[in-house]
Amino acid sequence: MARTVAEIVVDTLERAGAKRIYGIPGDTINHFTDAVAESDLRWVHVRHEEAGAFAAGGEAYMTGELAVCAGTCGPGSLHFVNGIYESHRNGAPVLLIASEVDRVEKGFDFPQDVDQKKIYEQHSVFCEHISHPAQARRIVTAAAQAALNKRGVAVVIVSGDMFQETDDDAQDWRTYRPQPVIRPSDGELAELARLIDEAGKVSLYAGIGAREGRAAVVALCRKLKAPMVHTTRAKEWLEPGNPFNVGMNGILGNRAGLNALERADLVISIGCDFAYTQFYPDKKIVQIDIDPTHLGRRAPVHMGLVGDAKATLEALLPLVKEKSDDKHLRRHLDEWKSDLESYDAAGDEPDPTLIHPQFVANMLNERAAQDAIFVSDVGTPMVWMLRHLKANGRRRFLNSLLHGTMASALPQAIGAKLAYPDRQVIAMCGDGGLSMLMGELLTLVQEDVPLKLLVFNNSSLGFVEMEQRVEGLVDHYTNLKNPDFSKLAEACGLTGFRVDEAGGLGPAMEAWLATPGPALLDVKVNRMELVMPPKIEFSQVTSTAMFGARAMLDGRGKEVVSLLRSNFWK
Known part of the structure; x- marks a missing residue:
């Protein structure tokens, strides 16, 4: 059965798990909002598109599921820019429907005509036009898959008149969410275990990338008698009930967190970067990150390994020897207690x-x-x-x-x-x-x-x-x-x-x-x-x-x- 591109886009968003669309209606998305009104999606009418991108990002960050925002051509879609940057950097799976003027007016400096792709491709994991009705489901599906699996913003650009086009929509394009296990090679893990065994004082520095590996982080700290310092973004994941936590590093951090890294012989950084140069520990650093381009990006590291935090630490744990000296840990736990008392007072x-x-x-x-x-x-x-x-x-x-x-x-x-x-x-x-x-x-x-x-x-x-x-x-x-x-x-x-x-x-x-x-x-x-x-x-x-x-x-x-x-x- 033939359906309009607007109806296909809406149906594809629903199949990808979207529940809400944030935006302001108008001209080039009127047919799209009409299709939304006939669906189970909720249109959330914000007063500024930037707020719509923020709101979609807040929803997506908290749920880990797809959230959507949509805007009209020219100023309407451009108003999303700052909120889209924020959502993308937060790793929030957001999909933006950015509309353009009708195709017949493109290239003639028509009022409100903007090249949306040049604007959005610099801060997105996916950015493509729907240039033919038969592409509608395929492109929106790919956009949703990119946003969910790469944890970022995907942008689908649609000319206003394209929403009215029809297609028989025969192909069954689906969004996949694979869960691969990624860890360093056995040789790399053996070398890391050797470094740990030779180090007297070890500290862990864990970020939001280690949020799924909290139990493994705690187990490694217990075996190594190591304090754990966390980044600001990892607070909710790694701080609660963690007997090895000594707070945060960085400009917003605390004394114990800073000192635990500076006094260590070896720092194991997992799922994070060092954000502020003045707080880099001048020590041997081993950095473990799922993204190889992040290794040594902000601080020189002695060893860089690619891996998921949970899988990597679980594979490492049997290879390291248990340490008995807990003076390094106790010193910074005492400092952390003092930091907390000062905050409470x-x-x-x-x-x-x-x-x-x-x-x-x-x-x-x-x-x-x-x-x-x-x-x-x-x-x-x-x-x-x-x-x-x-x-x-x-x-x-x-x-x-x-x-x-x-x-x-x-x-x-x-x-x-x-x-x-x-x-x-x-x-x-x-x-x-x-x-x-x-x-x-x-x-x-x-x-x-x-x-x-x-x-x-x-x-x-x-x-x-x-x-x-x-x-x-x-x-x-x-x-x-x-x-x-x-x-x-x-x-x-x-x-x-x-x-x-x-x-x-x-x-x-x-x-x-x-x-x-x-x-x-x-x-x-x-x-x-x-x-x-x-x-x-x-x-x-x-x-x-x-x-x-x-x-x-x-x-x-x-x-x-x-x-x-x-x-x-x-």
């Missing part, structure tokens, strides 16, 4: 007129559900999430750690909440991030998404201010003149709460979390709050002092004293 004695953001995060950690999903904006909300929210094996976390984009928390949380309607989903928003895509508050109401938003309102681009101060600069152009976000939320149809003093935070947070529909909690937090890295360079100290001197000369003495009291004199 942050803001414990709140000034009634001052709310430390760490105090807010600690309270959220205590009162949020044990299976809550947390999504944060970049900047300081991301730091408070990573350092102060406890992973327990049931909670989920999502940050923009690779792309580092503003405004991702609210829309990504929309996708997560739609995927898991029975779970508590909390967006930890910066005031700058929220205000960038504030129109999505209307999406929450229109699409009936009972999301919870927590706004860390410091009236500034806080992380940017910190960066400027560390460079010895007076912070410029970071001030934000904000509305009362609680009243703004109420005007949009949400329930709004506002807290200006620490004593009111507990009752407000309880009421906010208990609200049945979408709700926003606006918390006025201390602006003069530094994010302290695990290792402070002398140049950073002198630069911060230079900021203080310049700020004093600018007549901002009270702010400088507040900054010092909040971060150094406590």
Whole structure:
């Protein structure tokens, strides 16, 4: 039976497991949205296409299944770009239907004509046109297969008039999801075992690529008496209930995580890269990764091996000798305990007129559900999430750690909440991030998404201010003149709460979390709050002092004293 290309695309998406499509309807996709309306797919009408790509990415990241977004020609599809970059770098299986002007108008600089392939092929695992009706099912199937198996974004480009074409659709193209076992050769594993046996102190550095191999990671740590350091993205997978975990490395990491790598004789890096050059351990490094192009990409390595974390470590375990000396492990477990105590104590004695953001995060950690999903904006909300929210094996976390984009928390949380309607989903928003895509508050109401938003309102681009101060600069152009976000939320149809003093935070947070529909909690937090890295360079100290001197000369003495009291004199 002949069907339109629009109907074939929709049917193929459903067969590939898609449940929702995020976007804004119009001109070149009107026939496509008409076919969606006749299907079991849900169209989620966002207010900005960038938010649609974020939301699809949030859903796909959390579920591991295909999520879809679709846009009109020209500006409509171009608005997806930043959200598509974010989703692709997160490894989220997203499929974008990017439409173009009718074929008869291509090549004549027709209004809204854009070469979508040139735009999207640089940040996708698949990017192809449907140039004939008979290709529709085959190309969409291949796109879905690429997105799911390569964990990235696939793009299908369709001219508006192509959606109306018909085909008998006889071929049975299917999406395959193979599960191969990949590990290094026996000779390579034997050489790695020799290196481990010869090393006195071994530390493991594990990333999100080791998420399926958690049990093997723990078993290797136990046999080698090795501390395990994890990346920021691996927090939810490798931290919970892990007796060998000593925290994170990198600029957002902690003292124990940094030192466990720097003091080791051998570091085994599995499923991750070293993101920040100043935190590379100057040691022998063995890197194990599923992608051979990642080996030695960011730090020189002594040995590079290709393999899946679980299969590789399970094959390695019988080959290594058990170590008896646990001093290296105990030293860093003690440091990790001290790091945790400092996090837990942050803001414990709140000034009634001052709310430390760490105090807010600690309270959220205590009162949020044990299976809550947390999504944060970049900047300081991301730091408070990573350092102060406890992973327990049931909670989920999502940050923009690779792309580092503003405004991702609210829309990504929309996708997560739609995927898991029975779970508590909390967006930890910066005031700058929220205000960038504030129109999505209307999406929450229109699409009936009972999301919870927590706004860390410091009236500034806080992380940017910190960066400027560390460079010895007076912070410029970071001030934000904000509305009362609680009243703004109420005007949009949400329930709004506002807290200006620490004593009111507990009752407000309880009421906010208990609200049945979408709700926003606006918390006025201390602006003069530094994010302290695990290792402070002398140049950073002198630069911060230079900021203080310049700020004093600018007549901002009270702010400088507040900054010092909040971060150094406590």
